[in-house]
Amino acid sequence: MQRHPVRLPSVFQVFAALGLFLLMAFSFTAQLDLPIQLALYIGWFVIIGLGIKLGHSYKELEQAATQGIANGLGAVLILLAVGALVGTWIAGGIVPTIIYYGLKAIHPSIFLAATMIICSLTALATGTSWGAAGTAGIAMMGIGQGLGVPAPVTAGAVLSGCYFGDKLSPLSDSVILASSMSGVEIVEHIKGMLPIALISYIITGVLFTALGLHYAGNVDMAQVNDVIVAMEQQFVITPLSFVPVAIVLVLLAMRLPSFPVISLGSVLGVVWAIVVQDMNPLAAMNTAWAPYSIESGVSFIDAILNRGGMESMLGSVAVIVFGLGFGGLLDKVGVLETIAKLFERKVESAGSLATSTIGTAFLGNVFGSAMYVSLILTPKICAKNYDRLGYQRKNLSRNAEFGGTLTSGMVPWSDNGIYMASILGVATLSYAPFMWLSFVCIVVTILTSYMGWFVDRCPPTTEVSEVAQTDTLDAVAQKA
Template structure:
């Protein structure tokens, strides 16, 4: 029977339920060879059982899970569209052309730095890390393979650039979401992030440059000519193939909806396959669903070219659907609220405030399995501490953004972790150690907050209820960006 006022879970109940989920997630993927989808599927019933024990009805819990899924279906559409785009851009010779000219233009010693800069500029202009990783990111992964750079290191440079540009762009959904949920103007939110983000970007650039200079002497430069010759042999390499790239990035920069724009890019890939690669239209059209089999005789090149298509994204779609529902259940049951209350009594300074906010945002990614869950719940949970201690809300939006956005790609079962692993062809836990911008930015934020730097104070005030401050949970923005 439903109780009049369902209880919040105790800390012990939270630890047991989330501990069971984490145990399953790690054991399934690391020990048993089982897909993470099954762990998320079972995780639903663990949280539902806790919710019923606390006084919720099954119907309420099911509705909260379905609401979580419906709010994030825009991410699923983008995922499928990008899969179609990658498949058709490969058969259309667009990705091979970018790789070919990139190998001609980029020197191995500055490749990692160039990767970060190119991806950050693309993400800054378009406001989407997903779109940037699916276009510039894929091309840089191919160039890196040609230069002999280990894929996890290249992926780290790609994501460092993608996430930096995304969170500094006023076009970004994550920027708009983090600022609006914190009650801060978008421009003010970006200004609040700019000092630490800029310092972190420079430091990360120096790290990638130093690593590239040290590593360039060990690279197998003979692979470069092998890749270029192979691309020329199997594709008609022409500068005209840059037109679809320019068109897609231009439309995204003009703030056109991502789903139709990326789908239009997939259509251009089909047209290019017919006009410039001599492909049959039906075969090119089929590449939007699953990749054509391309056998070049070079194993690592085949791994680059035999990718894409909506079919390859279906496993990721299942993760996102289960993950979004799991996040909806966690919010309904009050799991993150209980965790936040644990931090509340220990938060008495700007340093502990930043640390707890970043930690809460990271937990939102771990247990909510989606960046938007983190960016919605973290400001709602932490806002009262900023008001109570007298710190401006732009500090809240900045810390929530850094903790939620920059760690989203590190969680193997989150929407960003699954997407980036799928699109870049590198396991999440393999590239995560090389996401240097994320680590540098978070460390600098915590250290400077304890030092009292880049912290803006105001008059302390009684915190309003989080629902009054931020309103109801909004629909997830129309295109997912991290």
């Protein structure tokens, strides 16, 4: 069978294929009550069909899908480990203890601002938004529900803090990936993000403080006291329950691998369930797999604590696997490269450059279904425009980071969207409107770029080292 030369998809082919996928994704979830996993599964064959039409062999496309899955399997392992952590930490009374003391100590008027600050400090120290959301984030969700703050609002404050801290931490995988792919030193990358990130953080803090004052007047303190009493009746509340939290955070801050550290945290949860909560050893171990079950008679406690376990993450694992494969296919077929060429025609200033880079990074999340896909492809696609127009690569790494990392939690079928929705117990599209730091940061970036603020120039060049980009990509892939 004669094989045709491989070529890039046309604009019409790209929009037809991606439009069909988006139509399936939204209709399956919003109208037909079908799982997003099916939309991603069918989407594979849409892109495979397009790839074959463009001259790729089926074997090449299958390898691209499996390679995409392989590159992101670390996220699957962490997701399962966090599921075990949540289940055992609830059984061990660790999460209930944090919620108990939080309800007693945090005033409703400052709750949302305090949530953002606590989560940002946790992410900054550990270098992981996932770890911060899986520890401090879960506790703040429980406290917020006890104070009567809507869960999507609390989740927005949690994620605003988690992603801010993650972006400014030299320990963060996304920081390392974005800077490496752009050919920028990590310290320079962080310094390039710092001014806009701090401005956005202050603005977001003011917004959450104002919203917190609104909810403060609606808090029923009698209900809060009922929850505190019920916690005392259901669990042994002791400051010793903070020990596993401290151990996990310190180990993550020491830059030890996340998967074994979080798994160790779940082991400590089992120990605390047996020793502190006097739980049957087999039942305590089972909470690492099956969701913890409690019938306290208090709806708040039952809603927030009947969760966890690796079993509860299996649906999310399927989404991530299909999503990673879908992203691998899109990369192989050249879909995002075609979209980037459309942007390139209109890129002639720092403002349009920032806008196109952020847009490309966001599309990397939407169609690549994983943050790492966005952070790898965006610098590769956009670098030549920065060189051509004479802007330093740290502008590229900053814009790719803001467009890729800060929006990753907004896409229901992306790795971050699935993880955050599973951990926080709030649908992605419900909390996304309250991810205020992400929106503010992107708006501030685009506005300041058009004004020429926080933009670093360099001599323009038309020469882009494709070899250097390829070598960097290979190095990052090997490290991952």
